Amino acid sequence: MTNKKPIVTRFPPSPTGPLHVGNVRTALFNYFFARQNQGTFIVRIEDTDKARSKKEYEDNMLNNLKWLGISYDNEVLLHQSTRTPIYKKYLEKLIADGKAYVSPETEGENKEVVRFKNPNIKITFADLVRGDVTIDTTDLGDFIIARNIYEPVYHLVVVIDDFEQGITHVIRGEDHISNTPRHILIQEAIGAPRPIYAHLPLVLAPDRSKLSKRKHGEMVSLDYYKELGYLPEAIINFLGLLGFNSGNDQELFSMADFIKIFDFNKIQKGGAIFNIEKLKWFNKEYMKKLYAEGKLRPENYLAEVFRKNRTEEQIKTLFLLVFERASTLNDLKITEENPEWNFLIKNPEYEATRLLWKGESDAKQTQKHLSFVAEKLQKKGASKEELKESVMKYAEAKGKGSVLWPLRYALSGKEKSPDPFTLLNLLGNEKSLERIQIAKTKLSSL
Numbered sequence: 001m002t003n004k005k006p007i008v009t010r011f012p013p014s015p016t017g018p019l020h021v022g023n024v025r026t027a028l029f030n031y032f033f034a035r036q037n038q039g040t041f042i043v044r045i046e047d048t049d050k051a052r053s054k055k056e057y058e059d060n061m062l063n064n065l066k067w068l069g070i071s072y073d074n075e076v077l078l079h080q081s082t083r084t085p086i087y088k089k090y091l092e093k094l095i096a097d098g099k100a101y102v103s104p105e106t107e108g109e110n111k112e113v114v115r116f117k118n119p120n121i122k123i124t125f126a127d128l129v130r131g132d133v134t135i136d137t138t139d140l141g142d143f144i145i146a147r148n149i150y151e152p153v154y155h156l157v158v159v160i161d162d163f164e165q166g167i168t169h170v171i172r173g174e175d176h177i178s179n180t181p182r183h184i185l186i187q188e189a190i191g192a193p194r195p196i197y198a199h200l201p202l203v204l205a206p207d208r209s210k211l212s213k214r215k216h217g218e219m220v221s222l223d224y225y226k227e228l229g230y231l232p233e234a235i236i237n238f239l240g241l242l243g244f245n246s247g248n249d250q251e252l253f254s255m256a257d258f259i260k261i262f263d264f265n266k267i268q269k270g271g272a273i274f275n276i277e278k279l280k281w282f283n284k285e286y287m288k289k290l291y292a293e294g295k296l297r298p299e300n301y302l303a304e305v306f307r308k309n310r311t312e313e314q315i316k317t318l319f320l321l322v323f324e325r326a327s328t329l330n331d332l333k334i335t336e337e338n339p340e341w342n343f344l345i346k347n348p349e350y351e352a353t354r355l356l357w358k359g360e361s362d363a364k365q366t367q368k369h370l371s372f373v374a375e376k377l378q379k380k381g382a383s384k385e386e387l388k389e390s391v392m393k394y395a396e397a398k399g400k401g402s403v404l405w406p407l408r409y410a411l412s413g414k415e416k417s418p419d420p421f422t423l424l425n426l427l428g429n430e431k432s433l434e435r436i437q438i439a440k441t442k443l444s445s446l
C-alpha cells in the first residue's frame with residue numbers, strides 16, 4: 001500500500017502575448033505527467049503585470065489549449081490580478097516576521113519597494129531532469145518581492161499560488177532555473193512545502209538561439225502554425241518529442257501514447273531544436289491519415305473554378321497531385337491566384353522559344369511533333385491508354401525530350417509540372433487541343 005500524495009501540476013501562462021510554442025511544450029509535459037498519474041492539471045493566469053496582460057491573450061491561450069485537446073481540471077480559473085488581498089496578507093506577515101522589509105528606492109518610479117531578507121545560503125534542490133542543482137543565493141542580494149504592499153511581483157505570487165493550489169510538481173522551462181532558489185527561500189519563509197522541480201530544456205531555433213518573439217517573430221506563436229493548416233495531432237507529436245527521447249525508433253505518438261510513455265528520465269538536458277521540416281513531416285503523416293479516413297475532401301480545398309467542367313476522376317487526380325506536394329492543409333487550397341496551378345484554368349503565356357527542347361532549333365520539327373499528338377487526340381473513341389502508348393512509341397522513335405517537352409510546355413507553360421499525360425487528362429481533349437494549336441502558331445513565328 002502506498003500513500004503517495006496525488007500529483008498536481010500546473011500551467012501558469014502570463015497573458016502578455018499569444019500562446020508561444022515553447023509554452024505549449026511545457027503545458028503538454030505537465031499534462032502528460034498529471035494524466036499518467038491520475039493527478040490534477042491546473043491552468044492559472046499569471047496576470048500580475050497589469051500593463052502587459054490582456055484579455056485577448058488569455059482567450060487566445062485558453063482557446064488554443066482547447067484546440068490542442070489539452071483539458072484542465074480546475075473549474076475556476078485563478079487570476080492573480082484578483083488576489084491582491086491574499087498576497088497582501090502574506091506580505092504583511094513576512095514583514096512582521098522580519099523576513100522582508102520595506103526599503104526606500106532611489107531608482108525607478110517607486111519610492112519604496114518590499115525586499116526579501118536574503119539569508120545568503122546555498123540551496124540545493126533535486127531536479128527531475130537535471131539532478132541535484134546547487135545555487136548560492138548570496139549573489140541575489142535582498143531581492144524585490146513587491147513594488148508596494150498591493151503590487152507583489154512574480155516571485156512571491158508564484159510561490160503563494162503554488163502553495164495554495166497544492167502544486168506537487170513544478171515543471172517549467174529551464175529559463176526559470178535561476179528563479180528557483182528565490183522561490184525556495186520564499187517557501188521556507190512562509191512555511192510552504194517545497195514542490196518537486198523539473199526544468200525542461202529550452203526550445204531553440206535552428207541556429208541554437210533561444211526561440212524568442214523578438215528574434216523569430218510570429219514563428220514562435222501557435223497561431224502561426226494553426227493558421228497555416230498544421231493539425232493539432234502533428235503539433236502535439238512534434239512538441240512532445242522536443243527534448244524527449246522515446247528510446248526507440250517510433251516517431252508517431254498520440255496524446256494517449258505520450259501519457260503512457262512520459263518519463264522524466266527520457267528528457268534530455270541540452271536545448272531542443274525546433275526543426276520546422278520535421279514538423280512538416282509529422283503534419284503530412286497526419287494529413288495522410290485524414291485522407292485515408294476520407295476526411296480530406298477536394299471540394300473543401302480546390303476552388304470551384306478548378307472543379308467545374310471536370311469529372312470526378314479528374315478532380316481526384318488533381319487533388320492527389322496537389323496533396324503529394326503539400327505539407328499543410330493550406331497547401332491544399334488552390335485558388336485562381338495560385339501561380340503553381342492557375343495554368344489549369346488559364347491558358348499559359350510564354351515565349352515561343354521555350355517550346356524547343358534543349359539544344360534544338362527546328363521549330364518545324366517541333367510543330368510536327370505537336371501535330372502528331374493533336375491528331376491522336378482528335379481520334380474519336382481512343383482510350384487514354386492507347387493515346388499514351390502511341391505518343392510514347394512516337395516519342396521513343398523521335399527523341400523523348402523533343403516530343404514530350406514541347407507537349408508539356410504547350411499544356412502548362414511551366415518548367416516544372418506534372419507529366420504531359422496527366423496534363424492531357426486534367427485539361428481534357430478540347431483545352432489540350434486549343435493549347436497545342438496556340439503552341440503551333442507561336443512556333444510559326446520563329
Ligand code: GLU
Binds near residue numbers: 013014046158171173
Ligand atoms: N508565468 C510564468 C511564465 O509564463 C510561469 C513560470 C512558472 O512556471 O513558474 O513564464
